[in-house]
Amino acid sequence: MPVLMTLAPAIRHTLQGHPENAGRFSRMGRLEELPFYSQLTWLPVTPATPAEVSRTHAPAMLESLREASQAGPVEIDPAPTYLVPGSWEAALDAAGAALTLTRAIRHTPSPLTETPPRPGGESPATRGFALIRPPGHHAGRARPMGFCLLNNLAIAVNEALSQGLSRAAIIDFDGHHGNGTEELFWKDERVGYFSSHQEGAYPGSGSIEEAPHARQRIIHCPLPPRAGDQALSRMAGDLLHPWLERFQPEMLFISAGFDGHWADPLLSLGFTSQGFFELARELIAMADRWCQGRILFILEGGYSPPILAECVAATLAALASLDQPAWPGQPSPYPEPDIRSRLARVNAYHRLSPPSSLDAANGPAKAG
Template sequence: MPPTVYATWVPSPQHRYGDHPESPARLRGLADLREAHDGTIWLEAPLAPIETITRAHHPNYVAYLQQIVRHGPAVIDYAPTYVTPTSFDDARRAAGGVLAVLDAVLQNESARGFAWIRPPGHHATRTQAMGFCLFNNIAIAAHEALARGIAPIAIVDFDAHHGNGTQNIFWHEERVGFVSTHQEDIYPGTGDFDEAEHARGRILNLPLPARTDDEGYARVFDQVIGPWMERWQPALILVSAGFDAHWRDPLTQLGLSARGFAALAQRLVQWANAWARGRIVFALEGGYDPLAVAASGRAVWAVLHERPLPEDPLGPAPMKGPDVADRILYARRLHHLG
């Protein structure tokens, strides 16, 4: 019996700012997914309730954001993160989209989902907008799951940038494990291996060198994240799915291909089946080359539906990636993974 796939679509067309790379164009190459008649159950994305958002964000920050958008369009941090007059509701609806998918997945057997949303969320801390992010969508969803008694939770962030906001929100939350694979030495400047010394074995930061490719990522997932999942045994897996680790992305220098993203998704689904009763929710984060986002998104979509992978029009990275054996060894030793 094929799995049930739930999804939401929140393109936020009014949330845009000049030629800023975080724009509605990021999702245009995936718009036809909604017309595919592939068995997906598409859900409405409501505005996330304020009281749900404030589990992850300080009420003063939520009030500030609600007020500052009235002066938009405006840049509110150096990344630059921008707001428009619709951005507060756009961010609430993005969070609401993840919550809708989460609710469906938790209520149904053999269910999984993808929230195609923007603005993204993983840089937003408890008190601050950062890195194109206003509300931390995946953190809001994790808090909702905790409130329903679902624990432990694993959050896996494969965006090219460190998920500093998610880490910040769950810095002291023992029921949430967090793993971030990201390019070293780029924005936001966080995510070193030993950054969260107090939470070794729970917070895994895995900075990777530029050009790390499909093979390198697969080894990191198999030799570090897989053993960690076996030890953590989550009741739910949430995925910050950033496609800016693709080799074509203009803001980063990593080397994943669409097939590489599919391989990561296959592992995540396998782990969800092994420990979380199949419960896994993906939420879009970064990815700033529309063709790469479309190719990568379609590949992951095929994995969720257990269909053959589509042809990759962009192919693999043009250069072979570096060896990541030293990173793997260090991470395994640091977190006592054998």
Template structure:
């Protein structure tokens, strides 16, 4: 088997204002870093509305659709904007995550990386925020549970910011475990350890600013990996944000590129042990272009190595 790369040119058409950190160049650099790698290249489809409605109410989906401008820019909150190409890009992001689930569960790919934008892990049920419009990974988790019939799905989010949207979308779902490691305190201000959800299926692992590699790895070894093993998921989804890198301008967690290699390898170990290697990773943050490209390449290199094993 192999590793699937799922993307679409529409995701380059989401154009926030000049100087915005979630810029088109992010995806351009990511795709350039992956261009010569041995990957099964797959087009991200537009998400089916029924799949969005598993995590967002119809009124919210219609509000986002109505907000999409024919020209110019629309500001949804302090950080989140829509341009004429944003709606299609957001639909490709959610559709790509779901396509990744299909590929991995069917055995067409051993694992998958979804390289789309805008990101998704801050979008709450009825609130776009933090550059995000739809909850891509949450939609994929619910699709795997409700459409594909899996018993349990785990989501691991190592973006430097708390995945408040994914938590909001999945906390009422007892079949989904959501794990987020993140710098704390930091925007959006959520993600305290006592946020465990009504079914005790939320695990937040806050890390102090500048705590670096040792604290990050210890937190996963001591807290995250045992919880994943106890949950025994049938599929692991990853919110792969690379803004915990020491060179990222929006945070101060000071990880190295090698840490992303390490966490990817260890998550693949768990996927191999627990769910036949089935893992789908979706791009989230990362705002230093060099660090983003290097870290993404390191992440995907591990997926390729494990997919070909």
């Protein structure tokens, strides 16, 4: 299966000592060693235009970002989110990389670039991964936030909607709640949003009952520290599967953040690269079942350079239809709490039954 790729490493958008710096991509060169590397089709990146990003963000915010970037370095929120000369261009590159893949997967030629190449004789690629920074899911309509300048994924979703997509599902497994993405689609019935994240972590939002107006459409799954890989697999079966079956999207957009890995310096969710691989396989299977295979992974967080490369490689292995990741990662050293009662609460709040693994065969749920 061919996999479409874009790369926007934002070399000039960097600040020494900040976790979201250009060094995050310092180990991505190892991806060339992957045995399935030839299955990856790299598309050239065209920066997003102001018109394309202004579908998602307020013009005043965009102008402010551009001007502050030129005058940087400057911190623009307490996260801290920084701007330096080159940050504005980097943000447009990242958004453009997400747009490029969205158009390619949607099979709609871009007005700015040529139709992407198709491997001869193979079926059109419906899977993609945008390896981009800075991340985007905290950025809302009128403000950058939490290391995020432009909301790359929201810009991509809005592009697809403007091109005729009628229903999109966003699955955000970054370890932080994607409050910016949620804000942007808070009232948009065409877009479903699912976020799993570490409870209590930045930005502090994302409780189970936080979006009562949008039950079955905006779903929060806050997880306890060290939730571990079993949380990912149970979440897929108990929540994502019944949700997508009900919501019937035409394309999946994945906010793929890997800061939930047990060795990430910012969070402590206890996931492994094997767990991310298994989750990606589940998501791809769901896209195959309900979305004619259309699925786009867009990078969000992940702040240990070697772990980030390992998790990206594991996701690519799933996209290339391998049975296991090429690089075995280290298992989590932490015991996993039982989260079945918590998942049952989320399931019940959104009336997503029937769940697959909350049944009596698995024993009674306890702590959560």
